[in-house]
Amino acid sequence: MKNIDASQQKILDLYSNYALRNNKKPLNVFTFCEDNQISETDFYFYYANFVQLEGDYLRFFMNQALVLISEEENYQAQSAKHKLLSFYYTFFEQLTMNRSLIIYLLDSEKNDLQNIKKMWPLKKEFQIFVRSLEISEPMMDNTSESMAKIERFKNKGIEELYWGHFMATLKFWLDDTSSNFEKTDIFIEKSVDTSFELLDVKPLKKLVDLGKFLFNEKVKNNG
Template sequence: MKHTKQLKSSDIISFYIDYVLKNNSKPSSVYVFTKENNFEETLFYQYFGSFEAIENAIFNTFFENTITTLDKSTDYQTFNARNKLLSFYYTFFENLTANRSYVVATLHSKKLDLKKINALSSLKTSFTNYIDTPIDLKQKNIVQIQQKSIKETAWLQLLITLKFWLDDSSANFEKTDIFIEKSVNTSFDLIDSTPLKSIIDFGKFLYKEKMNIN
């Protein structure tokens, strides 16, 4: 029986996640996907042009849910840039952990270079805009560094953390929390031109975990 109510984009996203988790792969076609979920193919195209567009929307939703949570926190509004970014990371990876099976199915099993995965393109845009405006990493001692370079570096750092999280098998992903703290602190200490202790501390952690981040 066809769905009689008007489906929302969030409904189609839920159908898609469920399909991927059940079949360990994306649907072979939009026709197959809509047929299995009992709604018209034309309705799919009202919201999405392709499965790639859905995947982009899913990862961007993780970002939007993170920002919504942070905006509700009065403490977050008073944080400096370092603590705002730490709060973002912890909250963002909580959202990913709540959907880990889907994220792993989409990213980890394919063993692709995360920088080249199209499903992350909308997330990249949202995150780099976040770095550029609300986080505001511009400081007087780095005024000659182009903001574009800062955003690209911040995005690479997020990808490295995502790879670490995908490979993390520690209880409650405690090692990822440590990785976040050390990597964010190192980044800000580099900006503040007092990096040595943090770099050594972060290097020791990476060596201990034998992390391959290439």
């Protein structure tokens, strides 16, 4: 988890203030630095361009969420499912407190979230977090090389599965118009529950329940 120092935080604050007031990027790094009385050297110490900088907001909010949940009582003793739920609820609380900024960063491209470069730092951090949950069974010491390769492939698949789930949740939150984004909380609960049921090969009831919820939301939104 990469920490953000005071100078980097200042650049992020200045950039978000400009973007939200003007609804666009600064003209270039030179004008941004000159207008805010910071040196280009300081900017380029942290970021190569504005796209890289924008990606750091999402990574920052994720790291904030991870710090907060790690401070919860008995967090380390919780199951992988409850750790994941705690992360989701806390992360989306962070996003909600900064919704105008997140809308600016993602709303114009929300239908193609998987492919935008500003998501890459977040994906890397998120997959490290999923790996730490040890959702899959650990390999035995006497596991053969071929079985070890299969296990590594399966674990990578789980990371990609949950990244896809995370992106679906982010898209749901962006589109959510319910009071206090309560429908996002329902989506998180039902979809995380379903994902663990699927891994346990007990999916049907939970999958149907999730499907009904999504179908009802689609009907309401299109009605």
